[in-house]
Amino acid sequence: SQKIEQNSEALNIQEGKTATLTCNYTNYSPAYLQWYRQDPGRGPVFLLLIRENEKEKRKERLKVTFDTTLKQSLFHITASQPADSATYLCALQPYGNNRLAFGKGNQVVVIP
Amino acid sequence: IAGITQAPTSQILAAGRRMTLRCTQDMRHNAMYWYRQDLGLGLRLIHYSNTAGTTGKGEVPDGYSVSRANTDDFPLTLASAVPSQTSVYFCASSDSASGSPETQYFGPGTRLLVL
Numbered sequence: 506s507q508k509i510e511q512n513s514e515a516l517n518i519q520e521g522k523t524a525t526l527t528c529n530y531t532n533y534s535p536a537y538l539q540w541y542r543q544d545p546g547r548g549p550v551f552l553l554l555i556r557e558n559e560k561e562k563r564k565e566r567l568k569v570t571f572d573t574t575l576k577q578s579l580f581h582i583t584a585s586q587p588a589d590s591a592t593y594l595c596a597l598q599p600y601g602n603n604r605l606a607f608g609k610g611n612q613v614v615v616i617p
Numbered sequence: 618i619a620g621i622t623q624a625p626t627s628q629i630l631a632a633g634r635r636m637t638l639r640c641t642q643d644m645r646h647n648a649m650y651w652y653r654q655d656l657g658l659g660l661r662l663i664h665y666s667n668t669a670g671t672t673g674k675g676e677v678p679d680g681y682s683v684s685r686a687n688t689d690d691f692p693l694t695l696a697s698a699v700p701s702q703t704s705v706y707f708c709a710s711s712d713s714a715s716g717s718p719e720t721q722y723f724g725p726g727t728r729l730l731v732l
Contacts, residue, residue: 537718548621548707548723549660556718594660603648603667603713604675605721609659 507532507606511595515612524582526611528595531576533606535597538571538578543592543610552593553580585615619643621724623708629730630698638693638727640708648711649691650675650721651683653704660707666691698731705729 510529518524528538536557541549555562555571555578562569568581582589592612596605624639642649651663652675662675666685680702682694691710695702706727713719 539718539720546726548709548726549721550723551720554718554720598718603711603717603719604650604662604665606662607652607660609657 509533509595509597509606509608511593511608511611513609513611515614517614517616518585520585520587520615520617522585524585524589524613524615526580526593526595526613528578528580528608529576530597533576533597534599536600537598538569539596539598539605540567540569540578540580541594541596541607543594549594582613585613587615587617589613590615621708621710621722623706623724623727625727626725627728627730629732630695632699632731633697636695636698636729638695638706638708638729640691640693640724641689642691642708642710642722642724643689644710644712644722645688646710646712646722647688648713648719649685650709650711651681651691651693652707652709653677653702654707654726655704663693663706698729700731703729703731 508531539554540552543549570579592610594610595608621642650665652660664683708724709721711719711721
């Protein structure tokens with residue numbers, strides 16, 4: 506069966522350090538992989554998208570990697586700040602349609 | 618620009634009652650989606666619409682129906698609510714129905730409690 510796995514345990518990290526989150530998937534062949542941020546009581550907000558043929562994407566302090574051999578994406582927040590505290594969701598989009606399959610999310614807590 | 622609005626913000630509903638959750642977007646996006654989000658289960662797609670006049674079933678469609686009479690509105694109806702439909706419901710939209718990498722824009726959610 507298809508699975509998208511994100512760590513269910515919250516990541517507690519000291520301010521200024523790099524937070525790294527993992528998204529593993531099985532039985533998917535995604536064309537695109539997206540990362541979203543969700544704050545408590547709010548809807549998800551898009552952060553970054555990476556294509557199947559891209560290895561790495563950056564946006565300001567955010568970096569995403571995509572390894573289709575390992576079936577894994579890594580999401581990095583460098584120089585983390587308390588304002589980065591949120592839940593981060595990965596989402597896979599297959600070829601040929603626009604419907605996303607979401608992971609359950611991974612909470613990040615940045616400690617001042 | 619409001620983006621996506623959802624109504625109501627929250628609702629307590631007696632089991633067996635009919636309820637329509639409203640969703641309106643002002644971005645003229647082709648595609649719209651309804652998700653439910655439950656603790657430990659993440660976001661699951663209920664129904665979607667690639668364009669006005671068409672709808673499709675997602676991962677968990679049972680007990681829900683949708684319509685897409687125009688581009689802007691995508692209401693979700695629970696014909697006879699059951700306690701297992703207690704959840705947070707998110708509406709989303711995207712500017713593509715063709716499989717290109719368009720991102721989804723989410724509304725603020727409706728928190729529904731069915732007793």
